[in-house]
Amino acid sequence: MDTPYGSAPLPVWERPEPQPRAAPVPLSxxxxxxxxxxxxxxxxLEGLSVRKIAKELGVGPMRLYDYVTNRSELLDLMVDAVYARIAEPGQDSAQESEWRATVLAIVHRTRAAALEHEWFADLLGARPHLGPHALAVGESTAAALGQAPGLHGVDDLQRALGALNAFIVGSLRREITERRTARATGTDVSAWQAALGPYLTRMLETGRYPTVARLVHDGAHLDAGETFHHTLTTILDGITGHPRT
Structure with a gap:
């Protein structure tokens, strides 16, 4: 299919839907x-296959290839459907006085989406997300962050977005990994302490790890959501150079 940009095929988001067939189960x-x-x-994602999707929809596997040509396109559609939920409120503002609230709202919606769809975290940072809803989320985030005090020009904005995205990807992948590990092993905090507590106590009593000992003895068990929000606001303070009071 020729395009204005040469002979490269159109991406899945721009290709017209196939003409509907006279079939018992309509598809899109x-x-x-x-x-x-x-x-x-x-x-x-490991359990995802064209055969299983076709069975879920009650159609033959070959019908799906009229709509997506490969697994990569399928993942693109799935990811963009999640971004549609992240972008859903649609009222985010890039006004200077509201930029921070906009960024916080988008990032927290991204975390909520990843907790609901854990596979989404596996695909964050793995490849560019260029679907229309992903681009809308990127536009809202960049437009809001671009209004932050302390950012001057596109270079500052690129660096700020890079720092923010690195935090989002790293934090969400770690949180999802910890959730999966806990499910797979049935491990909770008390079980972990019973298993490794004696070893850790012996190591800390050597006096070689005083800062780690302080964290273990005096640090609280932090809530994942609160920690995410605190770190996010700290990053925004650092980006702007204007800590919130």
């Missing part, structure tokens, strides 16, 4: 993505 890319998301939520 949105229905395929929704079915794939349900399966990935239940079994992870």
């Amino acid at each position: 890319r949105a229905k395929i993505a929704a079915a794939a998301i349900r399966l990935a939520d239940a079994d992870g």
